[in-house]
Amino acid sequence: EAQVTQNPRYLITVTGKKLTVTCSQNMNHEYMSWYRQDPGLGLRQIYYSMNVEVTDKGDVPEGYKVSRKEKRNFPLILESPSPNQTSLYFCASSQLLTASNTEAFFGQGTRLTVV
Amino acid sequence: AQSVSQHNHHVILSEAASLELGCNYSYGGTVNLFWYVQYPGQHLQLLLKYFSGDPLVKGIKGFEAEFIKSKFSFNLRKPSVQWSDTAEYFCAVKTRSGGSYIPTFGRGTSLIVHP
Numbered sequence: 001e002a003q004v005t006q007n008p009r010y011l012i013t014v015t016g017k018k019l020t021v022t023c024s025q026n027m028n029h030e031y032m033s034w035y036r037q038d039p040g041l042g043l044r045q046i047y048y049s050m051n052v053e054v055t056d057k058g059d060v061p062e063g064y065k066v067s068r069k070e071k072r073n074f075p076l077i078l079e080s081p082s083p084n085q086t087s088l089y090f091c092a093s094s095q096l097l098t099a100s101n102t103e104a105f106f107g108q109g110t111r112l113t114v115v
Numbered sequence: 116a117q118s119v120s121q122h123n124h125h126v127i128l129s130e131a132a133s134l135e136l137g138c139n140y141s142y143g144g145t146v147n148l149f150w151y152v153q154y155p156g157q158h159l160q161l162l163l164k165y166f167s168g169d170p171l172v173k174g175i176k177g178f179e180a181e182f183i184k185s186k187f188s189f190n191l192r193k194p195s196v197q198w199s200d201t202a203e204y205f206c207a208v209k210t211r212s213g214g215s216y217i218p219t220f221g222r223g224t225s226l227i228v229h230p
Contacts, residue, residue: 042121
């Protein structure tokens, strides 16, 4: 089954404690992206990757890091989380090079609370 | 850079009312257009998509959207909404950048349908 898998689904952590949210897709998609969703602000892109070892900043990259060492994985790293990073995070993947009309697939979301 | 605008941030309707959600994009080249739906507590799922042919596209659950190239618009419509349509709706565009097709999302529109 085609899917994007995020872990964990829920996470409560303390300010400053490094954390990683994993994202994995099984569709051999080139493009992967992280978004945060906040009430009233909609979906905002954090980082994206167009292929292995190719990453770029989205609209709100401050406080986040990503890596793309393998095509299927795109972890989101918060080196020193702060309360303003409390949010709902979504990972998405999409074909990029071979098919323009294919949709993006989203993970189930990770609800992060930083206290 | 391309952008996607959803003008209605919050829409409140009664059951059986008609729905139209606006979506405009800024890109002069070939585009592929998508609407996604996010039901409460769930991830984004594809509602419908357009990439060529008939500009009136029919999707799941009675939704449809019309691509008007001259207006750079792809508005979502439903003749008669139901309580179960309460959700967040996202418009997205896939545009060509170099040899790749990059997806860009709008901020989303929150729809509440009262029974």
